[in-house]
Amino acid sequence: MKSLLITGGAGFIGSHLVRFMVNKYPEYRIINLDKLTYAGNLENLRDVEEKKNYLFVKTDINDAEAVKKVFEEFDISGLIHLAAESHVDRSITNPTEFIYTNIVGTVNLLNAARHKWKDDMEDHLFYHVSTDEVYGSLGDTGLFTETTAYDPRSPYSASKASSDHLVRAYFHTFKLPVVISNCSNNYGGYQFPEKLIPLMIHNISNNKPLPVYGKGLNVRDWLYVEDHATAIDLIYHKGDHGETYNIGGNNEWRNIDLVKLLCKIMDEKLGRAAGTSEKLITYVTDRAGHDLRYAIDSSKLQNDLGWAPSLHFNEGLEKTVDWYLANEEWLNNVTSGDYQKYYDKMYEER
Ligand code: NAD
Ligand code: DAU
Numbered sequence: 001m002k003s004l005l006i007t008g009g010a011g012f013i014g015s016h017l018v019r020f021m022v023n024k025y026p027e028y029r030i031i032n033l034d035k036l037t038y039a040g041n042l043e044n045l046r047d048v049e050e051k052k053n054y055l056f057v058k059t060d061i062n063d064a065e066a067v068k069k070v071f072e073e074f075d076i077s078g079l080i081h082l083a084a085e086s087h088v089d090r091s092i093t094n095p096t097e098f099i100y101t102n103i104v105g106t107v108n109l110l111n112a113a114r115h116k117w118k119d120d121m122e123d124h125l126f127y128h129v130s131t132d133e134v135y136g137s138l139g140d141t142g143l144f145t146e147t148t149a150y151d152p153r154s155p156y157s158a159s160k161a162s163s164d165h166l167v168r169a170y171f172h173t174f175k176l177p178v179v180i181s182n183c184s185n186n187y188g189g190y191q192f193p194e195k196l197i198p199l200m201i202h203n204i205s206n207n208k209p210l211p212v213y214g215k216g217l218n219v220r221d222w223l224y225v226e227d228h229a230t231a232i233d234l235i236y237h238k239g240d241h242g243e244t245y246n247i248g249g250n251n252e253w254r255n256i257d258l259v260k261l262l263c264k265i266m267d268e269k270l271g272r273a274a275g276t277s278e279k280l281i282t283y284v285t286d287r288a289g290h291d292l293r294y295a296i297d298s299s300k301l302q303n304d305l306g307w308a309p310s311l312h313f314n315e316g317l318e319k320t321v322d323w324y325l326a327n328e329e330w331l332n333n334v335t336s337g338d339y340q341k342y343y344d345k346m347y348e349e350r
Helices: 012-024 064-073 088-093 095-116 155-174 196-205 225-238 255-270 299-305 313-326 328-335 338-349
Strands: 002-007 028-034 054-058 076-081 125-131 178-183 185-187 210-213 219-224 244-247 252-254 281-284
Touching: 002 012, 012 028, 012 225, 028 064, 064 095, 076 095, 076 225, 088 095, 088 155, 095 125, 095 155, 125 155, 125 225, 155 178, 178 225, 185 225, 185 313, 196 210, 196 255, 196 313, 196 328, 210 255, 219 225, 219 255, 219 313, 225 244, 225 299, 244 299, 252 255, 255 281, 255 313, 313 328, 328 338
Parallel strands: 002 028, 002 076, 028 054, 076 125, 125 178, 178 244, 185 219, 210 281
Antiparallel strands: 219 252
């Protein structure tokens, strides 16, 4: 049985990917390696935890020895690396943690893979999951392609850019088989409610202010998380070593328009009069260094590997709203304790 290691499998995208891989490939042993930070939650994987081909190991990727041990103990043949500190606002208040996990943690995994696979490199794969934020910020026009120059502008994106460079360096220097994908903003169930869409849904439900940064004119390109999982699957199995693939939804929204659309959907779902939730919109101090626009050209992935997003945004957003409304207990659990204090303090400071 081949062992596929997925790091960060208890997080938002990771849990969708683990579920997808466990169900699609019963012949693989899927090992979910996660430290379970505030963003990692085994509740996200209740429906697969009893499956024979699934295993969880609680490990911190910053612990080089522990990472090496996992590679030895489970004879890892391939890896999809998602574990990271992922929230831009947190990288502004606490950059150092991003440097450790996103850069040093990635190097620990690269070293463990290189060491374990040294005698038969070609039969293995190190797949690094990255972000479109490494390309910086677009103006009103244009799209990020795989050859766009890196220009990261937040501590988060700088740490991801650094890890991308290191992954490529291990490909060129040590012949480690690698592949990288850079994806746009994901949305769907199980996303920690500090990110725009689940935060807004949670606050609308609780009649709390909807904090829109700056004038709300920043643009993001949204992709349904399960479409990201199908892209990763395709790239893992069919992508060329040493290559980069951009993944995007071709679905650009200004933040304010997206928040207003969510308000409209939520008014209907909650039986509120039209316009009720919009009154909660509150313009707050902008994010420092806020990138204006991200938009992805994913034609390489579409043309070379035949991938396409499956869901129309309206359908995906409605599905997402329904998921959060049906999983209030999950929302309450993940926002209980320290998180609520953190959020209230951050909101007050804005
Ligand atoms: P997330 O914050 O929801 O999950 C991150 C996971 O990593 C959590 O389970 C956490 O416990 C784990 N983790 C953090 N530090 C760790 C450590 N030191 N050791 C082991 N595990 C650790 O993140 P996400 O939104 O699911 O993003 C996953 C990956 O995809 C990240 O690498 C991110 O940069 C990338 N990405 C995210 C998006 C997006 O829109 N969310 C888009 C493109 C790329
Ligand atoms: O583009 C991919 C990236 O998308 C990933 O690499 C990151 O891990 C992921 O967090 C996401 O980054 P963003 O910063 O784009 O996502 P976030 O949900 O934090 O914010 C989306 C937009 O909404 C952004 O322009 C900031 C704005 N925003 C966000 C929050 C949380 C608000 O206006 N108000 C808010 O309360």
